Amino acid sequence: MLKSFDIYSQNNILKIIVALNLLLVGTGSLLYTNRLISRLEDREEHYVQLYAKSIAYLFGSNSINAGDLNFVTSEILEANKSIPAIYVNPDGQIAGKLNIEVPSNLTDAEIEQFLRKTIDEMRNRHQALVVDMGNGERGLVYYNNSSLLRQLQYFPYALLTILTALGVLAYLAFSSSRRAEQNRVWVGLAKETAHQLGTPMSSLMAWVEYMRSDPAQYDESITDEIEKDVRRLETITARFSSIGSIPTLKDENLNEVVQQFTDYLARRISTKVKMSVSSQLPANQTVKINKLLFEWVIENICKNAVDAMKGVGELRLNLTPLPHQEVAIDITDTGKGISKKNIQKVFTPGFSTKQRGWGLGLTLAKRIVEEYHNGRLFVKSSEVGKGTTFRIVLSAER
Template sequence: MMNTDVDEELNAQTVDVITINFSLTKDGAIISANKEFCQMLRREVGSITDTSILEVVHEQDRTLFMQRITESYEGGVIPFTFRLIRIKGDSLPFYVNLCRWVSLDEVCVQAIPIADPSGYTAVEQLLVEKKITVLDLTDNAAINCNFDGTVVAVNNAYDKLFGWNNKELKGNKSPFVPDHLMHEFIEIKNRLLGGEKVIRMNTARMTRNGIMIPVNFSILPDYDNKGRVQGVIALSKNLEETLEMKAFIEKQMEYILQQEILIKDITNNVEVGICQYDVEKKKLLYINRRMEGLLGVPIYDLMRDSTLLVSTCHSDDKTELIRFYDESARELKIIEYRVVGKDGEVCWIRTKLTPIINEAGKVIRFVSLSQDISKQKLQDELLRKWDKLNTVGQLAASFAHQIRNPLTSIKGFIQLVATEQENLYGPIMQEELHKIESTIEDFLQLAKPSIGMEFTTTSIHTQINRVVSLMEKEAMLQNIIFKIKLYDKDQFIYCEPKQIQQVLINLLKNSIEAMPGGGELRISTMIEGNQMVKILVVDTGIGIPPERLSKLGEPFYSHKEKGTGLGLMVSYRIIENHQGSIRFTSKEGYGTTVEIRLPLSVSN
């Protein structure tokens, strides 16, 4: 920064300074000039256009003038001084602080008159040493930034007006353009690239403390070393007290009010509940009418007490919902929970929570979007029941075969009993009747409808063994051998047992159907990090083509002739509802591996 003596010197020189601007060809012919340049020469612009600049430059300065112009063409602009000759023969000293090439044969020059010729060398030296820039030579708040919004520099007046200093902003994105006025920046860029030299406009900008203030802008193009427009130099004045800006403010406020009304019209008429929550103040900033309908709690009560967001939640889901809102996660979170209405009716809600993060990386607010998914839940349940009914129907033939065999034995033995005096066949008949009873019990357990989601802690080994016993007779008919290898220690999962059985039956049926010529079906379990149990179902069947693997689980997609694809889709959804995952890998001609991962019970 400059010392006090130099500050005083510069201030003395630049009081009421008039800047002259003119453009030249590479040979020094004048192309255009501003009115201040003409006034200095006391000549009309028409009389100097196409004449040589050397005609009005002092003869002792002409060599240096053209040398500096040529050097600026190659880049590395060095400010320099020269004297301008007027009609009466007197001369005025100037120093050039801007020399930019806008094309291969046009350079724009900006110069400031020096009031005291004996003092200009100190200022020139500061410019050469780059201790000051053109931003330091104006009393206006000035900012230099690239077209992508990156700040090159700001001056002290900018800090006083807007609250940001050069050290904070340099190299960062400019924060003072409000989002709803960003279109102005794009318009300014297009106009400057289109050839405009000065753009003047009244607008509004944001101060560091978040206040919008009205400003008057004079915007100039900033050129790179090759004369191409690369950004802007904007000089701004605070016009808050002027009558003109009062009218401008009223217009801006009217625009903002219209935007607020538009946003409220949208948010209050969508089928989604919207909330915005301030993490630091621990209070709701906004809530729309739909949220009131979803929760059954008045908006004003929710705004007064944000804890009422969970007041109507089902008792079984309340703990998880409170944890969902309390944890300050940095990524999108989703939860599904039940809300109990005044009439006792249960409604399913899905809420997505999006964090808003400040520049320091801290979560400061949350925006939540909530919607009623009761119909979707009902459809999911119907799909599961449909798939279960379909499974039971397909297994009916196998069960009939399993029951027919022992019945045939019993029928034959009863006929023999009628002819024998001793009851030699009683134990055999009892054993066959036990087989029938066991098969029918398994069948009824599978077909029995479930009411809601009855989760319980159960043994994964028990579920696998039950399904295997249910399917092994059908497998034997297809010449398929089961090979079971379960983890040494039994593991327990928190699940809805019938749904897990449904998934395993679907997968085993698919594997059996994939081995029409017989084969080996391996089922194994293993533990991952004492947190997950992994179930592997591996067959030696025909395999699945790669293009079909990515579509598994989609509704109505199946490679079976009469398949609906609903079985796998329901299986995927069941596993997801149990916080698990299901993955298929396959190679044509070698078989398919299904991997199911489920979380172990906390009490395991």
């Protein structure tokens, strides 16, 4: 069992390693992409500066030769095919636009309004570049990032989303693997226990028969009690053998099953614990259960209750009908109760407030009820110093 807990610790360490690697990859990708975006922004700003210089050159010069035009067309206009820009002259009028898609069928006034709105968006994004026209006159060039750069800016967030999704999937995969491994440990332990019990039980039965062959020497009542305990061991062995297999469910009279088993259990727990059973169910109420496994559930909860009461107190079982063709079994003790922080932990494998024990009783009980009987097992109520009520809910549909 200790090895299984070591395995779980290793799985937790592996989860942390995977999470850290994903974090490092995500952080590195984000930093690299931001650096790349910064370089592209500088490059696009350089293109816009060239555009601004060309405007100042064209509109601020009185003479333009063929070489000047070649410089403007080859180095400026052809260089910028994706960066949207708008030039506003010193008079505040829109005098030019570049790479701006204006909707068709707009009037001149609507086009003006559209471009002014675009300028407002550009102003919020980048500071306008000043165009020195000479004679103290200055125009302004507004611009925005190209569509490619805008798409690239969303890339880190998309990457982080993907890495987060991968991290969640990895966590779920590890958790599923842990549960599967935990189940294999339980199943292996249960079947090995059943196997190991087989030999001493056979020996005990042989001793019972031997003692019965000489009634003068051995008290028959003692022999009967020993036989009952051997039968009990056989029942326990059958329970352990059922772990990991799909149990067969049969219609059983719930009142009789609970009453018979509690009668047996009452003789084997502390005599200072008063045990009682009450039922509001019909006398012939049947429920599909596996009797051996279901008695195990009752036993685990009741023994936990006796431990919580330190062998002194009152243990009450109450069977009641519920809506939607369900029945409930409430098991109430007058023990020390469960603190709020531990209520969610009581069904966790390995959790126990006792110095001795594996902390598997309630875990197995919950699994038997919920996985094998399609029911529910939970802490209905608990108050520290006053006691706890566990509730089992089963379907009574026929």
